[in-house]
Amino acid sequence: MSLMFGKARTCNIVTIPEHEPAECNIVVLGATGSGKSALTVKFLTKRFISEYDPNLEDTYSSEEIVDQQPVQVRVMDTADQDGPVNCERYLAWASAFLVVYSIDNKCSFEICQQYLEMVTPYTKGLQPESPIILLGNKVDMERYRQVSQTDGETLAARFGCTFFEVSACLDFPSVQHVFHEAVREARREAERSLAVRPLYISEDKSTVSLSPAPPLLPCYKELPTPTTAKVVTVKSSRAQSKRRAPTLTLLKDRFKIF
Numbered sequence: 001m002s003l004m005f006g007k008a009r010t011c012n013i014v015t016i017p018e019h020e021p022a023e024c025n026i027v028v029l030g031a032t033g034s035g036k037s038a039l040t041v042k043f044l045t046k047r048f049i050s051e052y053d054p055n056l057e058d059t060y061s062s063e064e065i066v067d068q069q070p071v072q073v074r075v076m077d078t079a080d081q082d083g084p085v086n087c088e089r090y091l092a093w094a095s096a097f098l099v100v101y102s103i104d105n106k107c108s109f110e111i112c113q114q115y116l117e118m119v120t121p122y123t124k125g126l127q128p129e130s131p132i133i134l135l136g137n138k139v140d141m142e143r144y145r146q147v148s149q150t151d152g153e154t155l156a157a158r159f160g161c162t163f164f165e166v167s168a169c170l171d172f173p174s175v176q177h178v179f180h181e182a183v184r185e186a187r188r189e190a191e192r193s194l195a196v197r198p199l200y201i202s203e204d205k206s207t208v209s210l211s212p213a214p215p216l217l218p219c220y221k222e223l224p225t226p227t228t229a230k231v232v233t234v235k236s237s238r239a240q241s242k243r244r245a246p247t248l249t250l251l252k253d254r255f256k257i258f
């Protein structure tokens with residue numbers, strides 16, 4: 001079974017065959033219109049969407065290379081109407097969370113606080129924890145800014161999470177960096193939680209062993225089935241390129257891409 005950075009793993013240390021990539025489930029949360037879908041599609045296709053179905057919630061999968069290591073990244077682009085509802089559909093599934101607001105919308109920032117207040121108590125009690133990244137999106141809208149960078153940094157510090165300001169319609173590398181940073185933090189958490197298991201040194205000191213692993217309890221929860229979620233395998237026009245690229249077959253009627 002491949003190692004998941006997050007809940008979905010057996011409770012023993014599992015060695016992953018070289019060829020099998022690790023997996024990382026990222027849940028994108030935030031107020032309506034904050035840019036969750038635009039950030040998700042930018043990460044998967046390098047392109048910026050302008051129109052979308054605001055009520056659709058989808059989960060995408062992409063093969064990524066993060067720090068020379070292959071990882072199957074699944075991104076759940078959620079669509080709550082105004083604030084956290086029905087959270088159990090993603091809490092146990094997530095390896096990491098991106099909580100998004102728009103810097104030109106104070107209300108979206110306040111809704112992010114509700115998400116952080118809901119998600120943090122759940123993740124802090126887990127081994128490994130699911131890291132949270134707070135994202136101020138639409139930084140290209142500086143002239144309409146309603147939320148200062150300091151406000152974002154202060155909120156992130158209060159909940160112990162990482163903070164970035166990005167724009168889904170500007171450069172791709174800054175958006176890719178946020179998703180890859182979520183993978184790195186989930187990877188570090190998974191390694192840390194494996195490392196903190198107590199070591200037992202036998203009487204004759206001849207052997208050192210890890211604490212007896214708890215019984216094999218598959219912790220993996222099936223992919224949540226939100227009302228309209230579909231796991232979409234993604235294939236982008238770049239898939240034809242030589243470079244190992246994320247692939248996206250976007251269901252054209254959902255997004256207008258330019």
Ligand SMILES: Nc1nc2c(ncn2[C@@H]2O[C@H](COP(=O)(O)OP(=O)(O)OP(=O)(O)O)[C@@H](O)[C@H]2O)c(=O)[nH]1
Nearest residue numbers: 032033034035036037038050052054138167168169
């Ligand atoms: N200027 C600017 N507009 C953006 C940016 N990201 C998204 N938008 C626009 O903001 C609107 C909402 O973007 P979405 O990605 O659909 O937002 P969402 O959070 O997915 O919204 P819901 O699907 O309703 O939950 C769209 O018109 C996007 O084109 C950005 O970084 N800059």
